[in-house]
Amino acid sequence: MGVEIILKIAAVGILTSVVNQVLKYCGKEEISTLTTLAGLIVVLVMVVNLISQLFNTVKGLFSL
């Protein structure tokens, strides 16, 4: 639990944009939208795990 989660998200963002540029260059427009979607879902899963961890911690801590 530290900085690496933020850097991971930034890395996924940069990677998807690079892949999109390459795909655009090769002329495969439709696949580039899929890679954007894939990147988004990967980051979404990461963040959802973090948020569920937060809710469990807060529940335990404040006896909600």
Next chain:
Amino acid sequence: MDIVKVIAVGIITVVAVIILKQIKPELSIFATIAGSLVIIFMILQAVGVVIVDYKNLLDKTGLNSGIFTSVLKIIGVGYLVEFASDICNDAGVGSISNKILLAGKILIMIMCLPIIKNLLELIINFVS
């Protein structure tokens, strides 16, 4: 909770968000959420220690611990509501953040009822 670490995480998050805003705007919201989550986790460790100390203090005074748990609940709700409404503000959707704030206020008002009842009973006991 090391304040230098909190500041470092904050700055790194801001940099990541700005980079992502240019390249992939939809991911910048996730970067803000992740950054604020990391900082909140650091804070929660410190808060945990404080709460344990308060509980020990309270046991000594022999007060009704129900009040303390409901106060804790209110603090917890306050934390979460503020966290969520800030994220909505960052994303630019002000109306949703106000709705979350409103829901939080109402929930806290509901949670206050038992405390107020206790207070009234105490006062009535003193008077009669």
